[in-house]
Amino acid sequence: MANQPEQATKRSLFSSLPRIQMEKRTSVPKTFQALVPFASVLVAFILGAIPLFFYGVNPIEAYSKLIQGAFGSYDGLIRVAIKMTPLLFTSLAVAIPLRAGLWNIGAEGQLHIGAVGATWVALMVLNSGSEMSSWVVVPLMILAGAFFAGLFAFIPAILRAKLNTNEIITTLMLNYVAFDIMRFLVAGPWRTSTGNFQTENFPPSAFFPEFFGTQIDKVHLGLPIALIIVAVIYFIYVKTRIGYEAKVVGANPQAAAVGGISQVKVIVWTLTLGGAIGGLAGVGEVAAIQHKLIDGISPTLNPFGYTGIAVALLAKGHPLGLIPATITFSALFVGGSSIQALPFHSIYTGDTIQVPVAIVLVLEVLVIVSIIAGDYLSRYRMSWRRHG
């Protein structure tokens, strides 16, 4: 063991399978790495076929209907674009601090605080009975949502920057705090007179403008805002000093310290900005989808905040990569809910069965697991040892 020659050779992957040997690559193959996200989606679909098969659903039939549900019709495409919006915001909330090597697990909480901030403005307008134009109200809602969510993310940011408090645990814990604040408001001071756990409907001036779509689903202001932010973040990364500083802190904190880059500054701005953008996800949901604050603006089975982590990983934290990554996850989401209602015939008994929507969550995780495996394979070379 300890007497083995000091090489970069690793012991076998499994001790029981001594013939597979993993060796660290000296250089990472670029094309291989670029292919990993695509291959991961494919592998996820192949692995996801196993539970479907056991359940009695023909996986090919299920997948083709899933893809059809998302991309096969105008309605489906519109729904994909709508679900993309919150995911873009939450994945940006994860990806921006990730650039500096920080983990924001708190996008879910920031989403709720953003929704609370926007609701606060909308309810003030409602209660004052003023006839303010939506040109004033909507920007105010966006600012309030981003401000409160940013402030909320500033707590873990400053704790990490000044006291080195682990941001993973603090952002995680704050999710529940945010959720409780939201629940307190909809159950107490902001509760509608009709008695449900929700606020009054917003005044029309607090609705996001809608552009195109179907009778029920319309693409709203959130999507262009999200796309603009993606472009701005990309610009900051490639063209500005602060973007470069964040990258250095993320890649090599020691070098950053030697180079005179203020870690405190980088930690605070990346986490706070990420949080503020995460808050916009909540603003969009209350101002364009619900038109009120309600317990459950983020789906319980597929919370936007946690899914944002997966999206950011699929995009490898690259801002432009977030767009195809959110389309992928949003399509899974939309296609998954559309096949839930469709009848399938069991391949064992021929009975009519339904596919639980939870398969989407399983597929999403399998995508990420495949990414992890792909990253490993791009760092290590697999070879067969001659003798055991």
Next chain:
Amino acid sequence: MDEIFTLSFLASVLSGAIRLGTPLLFPTLGEIICERGGVLNLGIEGIMLVGSLAGYMAAFYAGGDAWFGMMVGALAGGAFSLIHAFLTISLKANQVISGVMLVLLGIGITEFIGTATKMSQQILWTWKNNWGFKNFFKDLSIFFEDINLIPLSEFATWLQNVEFFGKAFFQHNVFVYIGWLVVPLVWVFLYKTRMGITITSVGESPETADTLGIRVNRIRYLCVFLGGMFAGLGGAYFPLAWVGNWQSMITAGRGWIAVALVIFAFWKPQRALLAAFLFGGMEALQINLQTKNVPIPSSFMHMLPYLSTIVVLVFLSGGRVLKRIGAPSALGVPYERGGG
């Protein structure tokens, strides 16, 4: 208001603290073992969900055998956590990502199997009132009566009816007492056995452990598996010793609290008992105050565990303090020979 300053109110809060603290205690102990070996497992919530569904289904198919259910729940939790072990130890993946993904996978799998079986087999999900763990001392007194040990039977009956203490401590199901027993066992395992000390050394300095001939990754696999078993046990507690049937998201975020409790417990099993019952007590107090119509919004009580964890973490921040109270040095760092 006067109603809450009575012994009977205190007794029901204490009893609730123990009942609600036990499903936190098991996963916390598991996470302590896991983190002491240097692996951060954020996936506890997902593992608990898998344990709860596996335990419930096993108990159901075994005709209501709750003990069998507990065993299967623990094994399922251990097996499920091996995914985390494989990704983080063998593939050297980031432990945060892998943990969060494990939670999502746990929710996905249990929802899938849960809804799938529910749709195909309606009968599985009917409420089974006559199985699962009930009042341990009541069962004990019936058992002693059956084998003609009347004095012991009377003692057990007397114990559960003692003023205040009976209600607070002796009207629980058997798993509460198993939890009390497991704490010293884990303490002995971690501090007094060769394996326990090996685990600590792997979490502190994997390089040194490696030069001493300890197989670092193998030990870490074991830690994750053990941790997963405890989490699975904590998950199985929900359907088998508390709720009585299985429902989706049955653990309701308690797996995340367990992760926080490890910090609260300073990575020490004996403190885990205190921490779990303290957090269980906060929840019990909230429920009990609500029934007495005390005008404190339940949301504020509900966020207390999370806020207090952040406060503790802030006080512990800074390497030296964390080191002194027992945070493993190599926590969260994959081990690779020759640095990496």
